Amino acid sequence: MGERFETRTVHIGHKPLRQVASKSTPIYQTSVFAFSGLEDVERYYAGEGEYLYTRNGNPNQAELALAVARLEQAEAGVSAASGMGAIMAGLLAVLGPGDHVLASHELYGGTYALLHKELSRFGIELECVDLRQRSSLAPHVRPQTKLLFMETITNPLLSVPDLPYWIGEAKRYGLAVMVDNTFATPYLVRPIQLGADLVVHSATKYIGGHSDVTAGVLVGRRDLVGRASEIVVNYGASLSPFEAWLTARGLKTLALRMERQCDNASEVARFLRNHSAVKRTYYPDPASTSFFHRGKQGAMISFCLADEEKVYDFFRALDWIKLAPSLAGVETSVSHPVTTSHRALTEEQRREAGITQGLIRLSVGIEAVEDIIAELDRALRS
Ligand SMILES: Cc1ncc(COP(=O)(O)O)c(C=O)c1O
Structure with missing residues (x-):
């Protein structure tokens, strides 16, 4: 190593660690690897x-x-x-x-x-x-x-x-x-x-x-x-x-998350199907998922409001369930396909596909299902 402070600052701490038995994988935050010759x-x-x-x-x-x-x-x-x-x-x-x-x-x-x-x-x-x-x-x-x-x-x-x-x-x-x-x-x-x-x-x-x-x-x-x-x-x-x-x-936690999220979703889907403010619920039915493992149907649900004009009120009334145009996180979230993921489609393409103004996509998280249902119920009644 060079003698001077400037050179030592660059090289002093680095020691390639080839045989360190770390329990979790280190982050190899390097753009390039060094060669011995x-x-x-x-x-x-x-x-x-x-x-x-x-x-x-x-x-x-x-x-x-x-x-x-x-x-x-x-x-x-x-x-x-x-x-x-x-x-x-x-x-x-x-x-x-x-x-x-x-x-x-x-x-x-x-x-x-x-x-x-x-x-x-x-x-x-x-x-x-x-x-x-x-x-x-x-x-x-x-x-x-x-x-x-x-x-x-x-x-x-x-x-x-x-x-x-x-x-x-x-x-x-x-x-x-x-x-x-x-x-x-x-x-x-x-x-x-x-x-x-x-x-x-x-x-x-x-x-x-x-x-x-x-x-x-x-x-x-x-x-x-x-x-x-x-x-x-x-x-x-x-x-x-x-x-x-x-x-x-x-x-590493995929199995734990999926089990909880799918179980929560199945209960939330049942709740939405019986809610008077919901016109239609989309959730895979067991007949179409016979080749799925574990008898579960996933953790995504879509539903359409009975009064499609109320969709802005629904999103406004939500408190901790966030409006976020993605899915699958541990937090429950909702999105509005018409204004986000399917915005690029023409009105006619959306109508043909059944994607209407009142359609809401719900990604069910790992929270207590009673809380998810209570939050949705509050927003649906708003
Ligand atoms: C089913 C599906 N495939 C692919 C993608 C694209 O993935 P990414 O946003 O990571 O590029 C998405 C994103 O939402 C998706 O929902």
Whole structure:
């Protein structure tokens, strides 16, 4: 080490700790890794070393990707800077110029925008298909069709496509299948077991669980995830070490959170169905979720007010349940699809989709269910 104060300030504290048995994973908050010599660099490029530069890989990213891959029973995984980053990498791992992709007509707005506005510029064509009832994919499949993309539980009307059926149907035509499992999580559904090739998560939601990170994870077939990992690196969509660490930390309590949130949601759905101020409640029914594990239906509910004009009063009357256009945190929150997630749709598109002014989306948290119900009841009576 140099003698002078300026040099010592930079180097004095640092000691690479290779063998410290910390109980929890440290945060590898570094953009680059040091090498003991050029031989070491050569070993990295020969595939023997793990880390070079954090955009290419970092232990915190790897821990998160491995954990989700294992929980989803997938061969491999990669993390990304957001759910959209993971979806982009998965789509581009399968699709190339001239390809045609089939997707559920009930699609998260960001995914629709990525396909419709961005990937279309690469000559990738999107066709939306209604997956609510079983039917044949034959009328939609062309020689260029490569992929079927769907969500386990859709947003905001919470319909559940018959995943085993649609995966079987896609396989008949040799299509790859990618499932956005954000709303269900591997606690409830493991699409890889059902034959899906790729599963993607906005880990910003239940995987992280605390509304304090933006992150994505893609898991699935080793060859496709390998290609997707290159895409994450080349497009600069890598997850930061701290965000990866927070997400992996949140993931540890996924089972506890999901159990509580799903149980709370099932009681809240019952309460809403019987409330005179509520016209309609959307919550997956057990008949459509027979392939879910644990007999639970998720923790998201949507409902429509009987008097749709009262929607501003409803939000104004809420006290501790916050209006927040995201979901899946430990805190119960509500959002208004018309003014937030589905704002970009025309009035006619919204009407067709059943997304009306009085529709409220509720993300049920881990609080005492009696308090959640009392707070909703107060706002509904306001
Ligand atoms: C079902 C679903 N998929 C993907 C995304 C995109 O995830 P992110 O916001 O982490 O990019 C979202 C975001 O709300 C989502 O709800």
